[in-house]
Amino acid sequence: MTRLSRRDDIADDIAVPAYDRDAHGVGIVHLGLGAFHKAHQAVYTDDALAAEGGDWRIAAVSLRSARAVEELRAQNGLFTVISSGVSGSTARVVGSVARALAHAHGDAEAVRAALTEPATRIVTITVTEKGYGIDRATGGADLSHPAIAHDLAYPDAPTGLAGLLVRALARRRDAGVEPFTVLSCDNLPGNGALTRGLILDFAGRRDARLRDWIAGTVAFPSSMVDRITPAPGDDLPVRVRRMLGCDDHAAVEAETFSQWVIEDRFPAGRPAWEAGGALFVEDVAPYERMKLRMLNGTHSMLAYGGFLTGKTHVRDVMRDPALSAMVRRHLDAAARTLDPLDGIDFHEYAQELARRFENPNLAHETYQIAMDGTEKLPQRILAPAMDGLRTGGDPRPFAHATALWMRYCLGRHDDGARYALRDPRESEIARKLEGLGDADAIAGALFDLPALFPKGLRQSAPYRHEVRKTLSEMMAQSVAGWLAHQ
Numbered sequence: 290m291t292r293l294s295r296r297d298d299i300a301d302d303i304a305v306p307a308y309d310r311d312a313h314g315v316g317i318v319h320l321g322l323g324a325f326h327k328a329h330q331a332v333y334t335d336d337a338l339a340a341e342g343g344d345w346r347i348a349a350v351s352l353r354s355a356r357a358v359e360e361l362r363a364q365n366g367l368f369t370v371i372s373s374g375v376s377g378s379t380a381r382v383v384g385s386v387a388r389a390l391a392h393a394h395g396d397a398e399a400v401r402a403a404l405t406e407p408a409t410r411i412v413t414i415t416v417t418e419k420g421y422g423i424d425r426a427t428g429g430a431d432l433s434h435p436a437i438a439h440d441l442a443y444p445d446a447p448t449g450l451a452g453l454l455v456r457a458l459a460r461r462r463d464a465g466v467e468p469f470t471v472l473s474c475d476n477l478p479g480n481g482a483l484t485r486g487l488i489l490d491f492a493g494r495r496d497a498r499l500r501d502w503i504a505g506t507v508a509f510p511s512s513m514v515d516r517i518t519p520a521p522g523d524d525l526p527v528r529v530r531r532m533l534g535c536d537d538h539a540a541v542e543a544e545t546f547s548q549w550v551i552e553d554r555f556p557a558g559r560p561a562w563e564a565g566g567a568l569f570v571e572d573v574a575p576y577e578r579m580k581l582r583m584l585n586g587t588h589s590m591l592a593y594g595g596f597l598t599g600k601t602h603v604r605d606v607m608r609d610p611a612l613s614a615m616v617r618r619h620l621d622a623a624a625r626t627l628d629p630l631d632g633i634d635f636h637e638y639a640q641e642l643a644r645r646f647e648n649p650n651l652a653h654e655t656y657q658i659a660m661d662g663t664e665k666l667p668q669r670i671l672a673p674a675m676d677g678l679r680t681g682g683d684p685r686p687f688a689h690a691t692a693l694w695m696r697y698c699l700g701r702h703d704d705g706a707r708y709a710l711r712d713p714r715e716s717e718i719a720r721k722l723e724g725l726g727d728a729d730a731i732a733g734a735l736f737d738l739p740a741l742f743p744k745g746l747r748q749s750a751p752y753r754h755e756v757r758k759t760l761s762e763m764m765a766q767s768v769a770g771w772l773a774h775q
């Protein structure tokens with residue numbers, strides 16, 4: 290069957306880019322070409338191009354793998370986004386990606402050129418929490434992060450986010466070219482400020498004047514991004530072919546819901562993302578906190594609970610009465626840690642989240658969400674747990690989520706079958722837990738992992754007690770056995 294690469298290949302009832310793709314130049318370099326970028330920023334940019342035009346197409350860079358790039362190149366940058374909701378699925382073909390570049394596979398020079406090109410006015414980022422290399426304790430660069438260490442040693446041959454951005458900004462300054470705006474689209478708290486702190490610290494280690502120039506001229510707006518996008522499943526190509534009438538090896542699937550809240554600070558201009566429904570605000574922090582604590586915090590909790598009790602997908606978790614009751618309790622507890630937010634009813638938001646998790650047409654694996662726990666826990670579970678304690682809230686929901694993560698860290702199911710944690714600190718965790726069999730010792734070792742638990746939580750007797758008690762019950766009875774008594 291034909292491979293998607295031209296409009297004519299596509300079935301008539303499928304939405305296609307409503308603009309002449311070749312008439313629009315590249316204005317955005319995206320770092321982190323994955324399913325989420327395709328289902329989120331690329332779609333908003335497609336809508337913006339259709340509504341207001343402009344030279345805002347995207348050069349999308351994959352930092353490590355070559356596969357996503359090859360798939361897109363074979364299709365002239367076109368790909369399908371399947372939106373799946375309760376009532377079924379619809380497809381649209383997105384045209385906003387003009388070029389795809391594989392940084393580690395021969396395109397390093399093209400990436401450098403794209404980042405220094407005066408027409409590039411925005412750099413968007415989705416490299417996941419662990420891709421930044423931020424030392425959360427200092428807010429600066431984590432010198433033990435492989436890409437940070439490499440790029441500080443070889444600033445002219447960077448491999449990671451900070452190295453690439455700082456080299457490009459230095460060249461722009463030297464050439465008298467206006468800097469680009471840096472827009473993080475990862476699930477980190479205050480992602481703009483966090484990225485700024487990283488970049489300033491990294492730059493300052495080479496050149497204090499460059500640091501000051503970046504501090505004075507580069508904007509780092511924060512943004513809250515939201516669209517549940519599972520890793521593409523094996524059945525996707527067949528389903529896409531049926532809908533599209535041609536083959537698409539670069540398709541992605543996401544839920545119907547999509548949200549983007551952005552601070553409107555783009556000195557070099559921006560696409561009309563509001564055409565796709567983006568909300569521009571003065572301060573993103575309260576939206577980010579709400580989403581990280583309610584959606585992502587609950588997601589992590591249910592991923593550990595579900596994975597450990599044999600639930601492959603989030604929707605299976607929601608069909609289990611004990612787990613879905615935990616989900617609702619967690620949503621409530623997370624909502625109680627938030628300050629009121631104009632125009633948003635947290636109860637309704639919680640109900641909507643539960644419905645999104647129940648989505649019968651989306652196969653979102655609990656194991657996917659469970660990965661990188663040490664990078665996710667601080668903003669999703671530990672920060673709200675601290676706030677909850679401070680205001681005299683019930684420590685149990687957060688303690689249960691923490692204990693589920695600790696149980697997951699053991700790396701084996703109740704029947705002894707092993708699994709990989711898929712966490713950047715996986716080997717460190719295994720070393721710490723080696724030879725420990727008792728819940729108190731295991732919890733103690735994990736509480737003591739450097740730079741993970743905030744001091745206030747480690748020192749909270751009620752929280753520690755509840756975590757230890759829960760972990761010991763899970764280990765004595767099995768996770769399902771513990772759950773049955775909740």
Ligand code: CS2
Binds near residue numbers: 517584588
């Ligand atoms: C999930 C997120 O994998 C995870 O950790 O919690 O990717 C989540 O699906 C998105 O943030 C939804 O916007």
